[in-house]
Amino acid sequence: MKKKIKNNVSWIGKVDWELQKFHGDEYSTHKGSTYNSYLIEEEKIVLIDTVWAPFAEEFVENLAKEIDLNKIEYIIANHGEVDHSGGLPALMKRIPDKPIYCTSNAVKSLKGQYHQDWNFQVVKTGDKLDIGNGKELVFVEMQMLHWPDSMATYLTKDNILFSNDAFGQHLATEKLFNDLVDPCDLFVEAMKYYANILTPFSAILKKKLEEVLSLHLPIDMVATSHGVIWRDNPIQIVEKYSQWANDYQENQITIIYDTMWNGTKLLAEKIAEGIELADSEVVVKVFNLAKSDQNDLITEVFKSKTVVIGSPTINNSFLHSVAGFIHLMKELKFKNKKAAAFGCYGWSGEAVKQINEWLQNAGFAVIDEGIRNQWNPDINVQNTALEYGKKIARSV
Numbered sequence: 401m402k403k404k405i406k407n408n409v410s411w412i413g414k415v416d417w418e419l420q421k422f423h424g425d426e427y428s429t430h431k432g433s434t435y436n437s438y439l440i441e442e443e444k445i446v447l448i449d450t451v452w453a454p455f456a457e458e459f460v461e462n463l464a465k466e467i468d469l470n471k472i473e474y475i476i477a478n479h480g481e482v483d484h485s486g487g488l489p490a491l492m493k494r495i496p497d498k499p500i501y502c503t504s505n506a507v508k509s510l511k512g513q514y515h516q517d518w519n520f521q522v523v524k525t526g527d528k529l530d531i532g533n534g535k536e537l538v539f540v541e542m543q544m545l546h547w548p549d550s551m552a553t554y555l556t557k558d559n560i561l562f563s564n565d566a567f568g569q570h571l572a573t574e575k576l577f578n579d580l581v582d583p584c585d586l587f588v589e590a591m592k593y594y595a596n597i598l599t600p601f602s603a604i605l606k607k608k609l610e611e612v613l614s615l616h617l618p619i620d621m622v623a624t625s626h627g628v629i630w631r632d633n634p635i636q637i638v639e640k641y642s643q644w645a646n647d648y649q650e651n652q653i654t655i656i657y658d659t660m661w662n663g664t665k666l667l668a669e670k671i672a673e674g675i676e677l678a679d680s681e682v683v684v685k686v687f688n689l690a691k692s693d694q695n696d697l698i699t700e701v702f703k704s705k706t707v708v709i710g711s712p713t714i715n716n717s718f719l720h721s722v723a724g725f726i727h728l729m730k731e732l733k734f735k736n737k738k739a740a741a742f743g744c745y746g747w748s749g750e751a752v753k754q755i756n757e758w759l760q761n762a763g764f765a766v767i768d769e770g771i772r773n774q775w776n777p778d779i780n781v782q783n784t785a786l787e788y789g790k791k792i793a794r795s796v
């Protein structure tokens with residue numbers, strides 16, 4: 401069912417209440433998601449983006465109930481990823497000759513995924529499309545935000561920026577707008593989305609935000625492709641992105657460990673106590689990696705000024721869960737964060753040194769050689785861990 405968002409602009413997407421994982425199993429979506437498609441009915445009828453492939457037939461049927469599909473003049477594909485382009489094959493079967501406006505890179509991604517020679521019309525930043533009634537669509541390339549093919553589309557007079565993935569959140573809701581949902585849920589999901597998807601592109605994003613803001617376009621709404629539309633003070637999310645893109649951190653130290661027989665766990669807890677003793681202002685959090693959601697942990701890393709990683713030694717190395725998590729942090733290219741390592745061992749004890757090497761290689765400033773302990777931590781070692789926590793707190 402289409403829902404009006406402003407004047408002749410409607411939402412016609414899909415709310416995916418039961419989505420638990422996104423990007424395969426790479427990204428947890430505890431609160432589901434939405435795939436937002438928009439219909440503009442001026443003299444020309446325009447469809448902006450579609451939905452994820454499993455909902456393609458349902459989407460086209462719904463769309464056909466609202467309008468004669470043959471009356472769609474222009475299709476805008478802001479991004480080729482399947483969660484927004486997945487409805488195109490079913491739609492283009494019904495209206496095969498209609499033009500699809502997209503970037504040159506989106507031609508590659510759409511052809512590469514669907515192997516169809518649709519009527520692609522390539523656009524660049526600043527290109528405009530007259531849709532009648534004195535209104536235009538203006539295209540803005542958003543290369544690497546987050547794919548090389550990404551772009552945003554601005555609707556003049558209604559002052560709506562269709563930003564695609566940028567400013568989105570994985571949040572299923574029947575409410576269309578930011579002022580109608582729980583603000584805590586909204587900002588948790590918006591930050592998680594940024595931390596897990598956009599962090600590697602922060603430098604590019606900073607420049608793009610400056611470029612878009614320098615155009616002084618009036619923006620009444622930021623209509624994203626996931627979650628709610630920013631209608632109430634839409635610039636608030638642009639300002640948040642400006643902060644997040646600027647090597648964001650809060651006054652937080654996060655300890656993340658995995659453990660086999662709880663020795664490394666005990667060290668983690670003592671380090672946390674030491675951090676609190678040395679600095680009662682800092683937020684200290686402790687997570688057992690094996691019992692935690694990795695994407696939620698990435699949000700905690702995003703907020704942290706220091707990350708402390710622990711693993712016991714196994715097979716002359718460290719636990720693969722920890723290796724996987726450091727790899728994930730490396731992919732996300734966090735900047736301006738410190739790190740430290742710790743762990744117990746029974747025999748050879750290589751884990752801590754190796755974790756430090758991996759952390760350094762992942763772009764973290766490693767504080768020192770870390771602490772390691774043979775066998776179970778006795779009271780002296782527990783005190784050493786506590787003192788080490790104090791050192792970490794003071795080293796920031």
Ligand code: FEO
Nearest residue numbers: 479481483565625
């Ligand atoms: Fe990059 Fe929502 O897809």
